[in-house]
Amino acid sequence: xxxxxxxxxxxxxxxxxxxxxxCRASQSVSSSYLAWYQQKPxxxxxxxxxxxxxxxxxxxxxxxxxxxxxxxxxTISRLEPEDFAVYxxxxxxSFSWTFGQGTKVEIK
Amino acid sequence: xxxxxxxxxxxxxxxxxxxxxCAASGFTFSDYYMSWIRQxxxxxxxxxxxxSSSGSTIYYADSVKGRFTISRDNAKNSxxxxxxxxxxxxxxxxxxxxxxxxxxxxxxxxxxxxxx
Numbered sequence: 142x143x144x145x146x147x148x149x150x151x152x153x154x155x156x157x158x159x160x161x162x163x164c165r166a167s168q169s170v171s172s173s174y175l176a177w178y179q180q181k182p183x184x185x186x187x188x189x190x191x192x193x194x195x196x197x198x199x200x201x202x203x204x205x206x207x208x209x210x211x212x213x214x215x216t217i218s219r220l221e222p223e224d225f226a227v228y229x230x231x232x233x234x235s236f237s238w239t240f241g242q243g244t245k246v247e248i249k
Numbered sequence: 250x251x252x253x254x255x256x257x258x259x260x261x262x263x264x265x266x267x268x269x270x271c272a273a274s275g276f277t278f279s280d281y282y283m284s285w286i287r288q289x290x291x292x293x294x295x296x297x298x299x300x301s302s303s304g305s306t307i308y309y310a311d312s313v314k315g316r317f318t319i320s321r322d323n324a325k326n327s328x329x330x331x332x333x334x335x336x337x338x339x340x341x342x343x344x345x346x347x348x349x350x351x352x353x354x355x356x357x358x359x360x361x362x363x364x365x
């Protein structure tokens with residue numbers, strides 16, 4: 142199975158700052174089938190990015206995804222108060238799908 | 250509107266069984282792959298299984314293979330997860346999700362607790 146390693150584990154930032162989250166795969170992710178999700182406490186995850194760089198419906202353009210192969214990045218250009226949450230990457234390019242362990246973005 | 254509603258969670262003893270259901274509405278259920286994902290208390294997300302739109306293609310995580318069975322009834326717009334030989338480590342919130350370029354619609358989850 143493809144193991145996804147997210148870094149850092151926790152990111153402490155202030156509103157208005159830029160957030161850069163990393164997701165590294167143990168082997169190449171086929172056709173960039175890599176997604177990013179946001180999860181807030183007590184809520185189901187929400188799809189942000191699919192295909193490594195395409196924004197899901199209704200997602201603000203301050204969220205962007207990039208990368209290919211084994212290295213992927215989620216960037217939040219200017220953090221809004223509602224963006225403080227846990228973010229997960231997920232690959233769906235192999236028969237066995239996997240999630241990263243998550244990155245918590247917290248208010249500094 | 251597009252909606253997924255899970256049900257069937259509860260408290261079960263180790264070794265027991267439980268069947269989860271996911272009712273879909275607001276979209277053509279038979280057009281989509283569907284998946285189950287779980288989240289243990291205070292932990293991250295773990296993919297459990299997915300099933301193709303027709304039900305002909307199914308995959309499981311190694312942690313549940315041989316114990317869990319995913320199925321669907323397109324006539325009833327429903328997805329199921331039969332869970333047998335349950336263990337304490339299966340305790341989690343179980344989500345169903347619609348699969349199209351990632352998982353774009355999620356239910357609110359149903360809680361399964363495995364404890365004696």
